[in-house]
Amino acid sequence: MFNDFKIVDDRPVYRQLRDYLKETILKGHLLEHQKLPSTRELSKLLSVSRNTVLTAYADLEQDGLIYAIKGKGNFIGKVETFKTSSIELNWNERLNNVALLADELDVMKQGIFWEKGMISFNSIAPEEKLFDVENFKRAFLTRMSIEGDIVLNYGYAKGYKPLIDYLLHYMEMKGVDITNKDILITNGFTEGLDILLSSLAKKSGRVLCENPTHHAALKLFRLHGLDIHGIDMKDDGIDISKVEKSLSEAAFDFAYLIPSYHNPTGIVTSSDKRSEIIKLFSKYQIPIVEDGFNEELRYSGSHLAPLMTYIGAGNNVIYISSFSKILFPGLRVGWILADKELIHSLESMKRARTIHTSTLDQAVLYQYLHDGYFERYLKKAKSVYKKKYELVRQACNQYIPFKRMTGDGGLHLFIELEEGINARTLLKKCYQKGVVFYPGDVFYTDGGGSNTLRLGFSRLNEEDIVQGVKIIGNTLKNEMGS
C-alpha cells in the first residue's frame, strides 16, 4: 500500500498525493475507520516533505473523505464504493431526427482533411500570425482594471452595454438608420441565425437564398425543417429576374442573402442590385436576413452600404454579423441588428438558451475596438490579404482550366470547372499530392455544384498558394483530361 505512488507531472506534489489517496479511497482499497499512516511515516515512506502530506490530509478532510481524531491520527471516512451492476442504454435510439440530421450534416465528421505538411485551401479563418496579441492583452488588462469584477460576473442577456452602443454607432457609420432598431449580442453569427430561426413562425415554411450559399446556414435551415429555394448567382449578385419570378409564384417566410464576398462565390452584390433587391422584397413584404459576412474585407472600389441601409427607417431587414472572419474567432461574439421589438423578443430566447454571451469576450472585444486597435489591425490585415488575393487569382488564371472563377475580395475564390468534372474526384487525387480544398457541392441548395470548389487562401503563405494552385491545375490537366 502507498508505495505505488509516483510524481507524474508538474502539479504541486501535495495535489498529486491527495489525488492518489482520493482515488485509492474511492476505489474502496481502504476501509471505513481504517487508520492512515501518520504524516511523519508517510512522508518518509514516499520521500516527500511532511508538509506535503499534511496539506494533502487537510484537503481530504475538507472533502469528507477522512476524519481526524486529536492525538490519535487520521481515519478513513464513510465512502460509497460503486460496484453496482451498471446498465447500458442505447442512446442512438433515444435521439430525435434533428439530432441524427445534425450528425449526418456535420461536414467536420466526414470528408478529407488537412494533415500536417499539406497545403490546405479549406480554411477561411483568419491568419493567426496576423493577430495583434499584444494589443489584445493590453485591452484585456485595461478592461480588467476598470471593472474586473463586473466582467467576471453575470451580465445581461441582451449583451454588454458598452459593446452594444459601440456596434450601434459602428453600423450607423455604415449608413444604417438605427432609429427603432436594437442589437442582441450572440455567440457568433451562427447562434444569431439559430435564435432567429427558432423564433420565426413557419407560415409557408420556405426560405429564399442564393445558390450556392453558406453551408452552416443551409445546415440550420435543414435542421429547422425549412424548404430551401436557391437562386443562381450572376456576377453582380443574385439573379434578380429569377427572384421576381419566385416571389410572384410562391410565398416565402424570409430571404437569406450574403451581399459581400458571398460565401462561397466571393461575389459582391452591386449597389444597383442592392437597391433592386430591397424594392422587390419590400413590395412582397418578405423580410431579408442579411449576413454581414466579411463586409470589412474590401480591397478596392467604391463605398458599398449593407442592404439594411437601403430600408431607411423600415424594419424589414435583419442584419446578423460578427468579426469572426477578420478578428478573433476564438471569441464567440456576434450580433443581430434588427427592429427594436423583435430584438426584445429574441432576447428572451437567448436568455432561455444560454443566459448571455461571455462577458469577458464582449468586454475585451469592446476595449479592443474602443482603443482603435481594430482599425489599425484591419488596415494591416487588408494589405496582407489583398496581396494573397491577387496572387491566388493570378495563379488560378495561369494554371487552372476553369469555366468560371468568382471572388471580388475577401478570403476565398470559387471555381467552376467544366461540366462533368467531379471536384471530389479531383480532391482525392490532389490529396495524394498534399493539397486539399473544399468541394463546392456542400454549398448548393439543390444537390448541384459537383464541378465546383472553394479555395480559401487566408492562412497560406505566398509560396504555398502558387504551389497548391499549380498542383490542382496539373492534376486537372494530366489526370482528369481537362
Next chain:
Amino acid sequence: MFNDFKIVDDRPVYRQLRDYLKETILKGHLLEHQKLPSTRELSKLLSVSRNTVLTAYADLEQDGLIYAIKGKGNFIGKVETFKTSSIELNWNERLNNVALLADELDVMKQGIFWEKGMISFNSIAPEEKLFDVENFKRAFLTRMSIEGDIVLNYGYAKGYKPLIDYLLHYMEMKGVDITNKDILITNGFTEGLDILLSSLAKKSGRVLCENPTHHAALKLFRLHGLDIHGIDMKDDGIDISKVEKSLSEAAFDFAYLIPSYHNPTGIVTSSDKRSEIIKLFSKYQIPIVEDGFNEELRYSGSHLAPLMTYIGAGNNVIYISSFSKILFPGLRVGWILADKELIHSLESMKRARTIHTSTLDQAVLYQYLHDGYFERYLKKAKSVYKKKYELVRQACNQYIPFKRMTGDGGLHLFIELEEGINARTLLKKCYQKGVVFYPGDVFYTDGGGSNTLRLGFSRLNEEDIVQGVKIIGNTLKNEMGS
C-alpha cells in the same frame, strides 16, 4: 458646412472628424464629385492639426467615400443616400409560439427588482468582491504567452482539449468511472441542457423532476413542449415512494435531478437516497439528467458523490454542470459528461448552433484551474459563504415565523410560510421597505408554492443579511397576521 463639428469624447480627434464627415456624406449633404476643402483649409476652419485632417481623409478614401485626384484635391465619391419609402412589418405576428412563450416565461421581464440601495435576496450569483482578479489576470497572461494565437482562433466544437482532460480527471476524483464517457463543453449549464433537450426523442414526452425545481430548467422543459411531472421533496431529497409509484404508472423520457444544494430548496440528497434513486431508475431504464449545481459548496459533513458515481461503468446518467455559481459566471463555460457515443452526437448539435464555446474563456479557465488557483479560491469562498449561511439560518430562526426552512449549505435558503400567506403580497410590502427576494412559485411544476420564497445570501454583507431577514419577519408578523 463643417462648422457644426465638435470634439465630443476621448477618441482620437481624427476618428471623430472622420465619423463626422462620414455621416455628412452618407446623409447626402455633399454631392457626388463635389470638392472637399483642402486639408490646410479644413484644419484651419476646425482648429485641428493638418495631420488630423489628412488621416481622416485617408480613411474616407479607404472606405470608398471620397476619391483623390493628384494636384486637384479630394472629391465626394458615388454614395447611395437612402430616402426610400420604408416598410414596417409586424414582427409579433411573425413569431412562433415558442418565441412568444419564451417572452412570457422570462422572469427578467416581470416582477419586482432590486434597486440601488435595497437589500436583495434575489441573487444566488457569487459575491464579486471574492473574485480572485489578480490570479485570473495571471492565468490569462500565462495562457496567452503559451499559445495566444491558438486561443484567439477557431477551436473545436467538443471543446478545448486541455480543459476537457482536466474536467475528466476532476470528475474521476469525485469517484466517477469515466471509461466510455466523454465531455462536451457548452456555454454554461443552460446551453448544455438545451442541447440535450433539443436532441432527445420525445417518446412519452414526459419528464420527472423534483418539485420545486430550478426555474431555468423548467422554462426549457416548457419551451421544448415537455409534460412536467414534479415530485415533492423530503428533507433528505425527493420522495422516493412517490417516484416509484410514478415510474410504475407512466412512461418517462428522463428524470432531471439536482442532488446537492438543490435549487431552490437547498436540500442535499442523502447518500442512501442517491443509491436508491439509481437502483430505481436503472430498473425502469429511465436516464437521469444530473444537475451538478453547487456541488462544490459543501461546508461540513461527510463525502458525497454525484449520482453519476453510482452507475459505475453504466451510461444512464448525464451529468451537466458549470462553475458559474462559484467561480466566474461571466465566463460562459459548462460541460456535459455522458456516454461517449451520446457526446459524439451532441457535438454535432453544438457545432450546428454555436460552432464552439469561446476558446478564450475555456483556455483561461483551464489555466486558472491547472495552476491551483481554483482550489485556493474555493477554500476562501467556502469559509466566507459558510459564515453567511450560518448567519442567515440563525436570523431566519429568530425573526421569521415559517412552517419549514430548508437549505443544507450552498448560497440560498428556502422558506415555506404558513398556508394562505402569499409570498408575492409579502414581497410587495417588503419592497416598500427596501427588501426584495425571489417568490418561490416560479420554481413549482404545478402552480403551487404561493407561500414560499427563496433567500439568496451570497452577495449580501452580514449586516444586511440580519437587517433584511428582520424586515421580512416583522412585515410578516405586523402586516400579514402571521
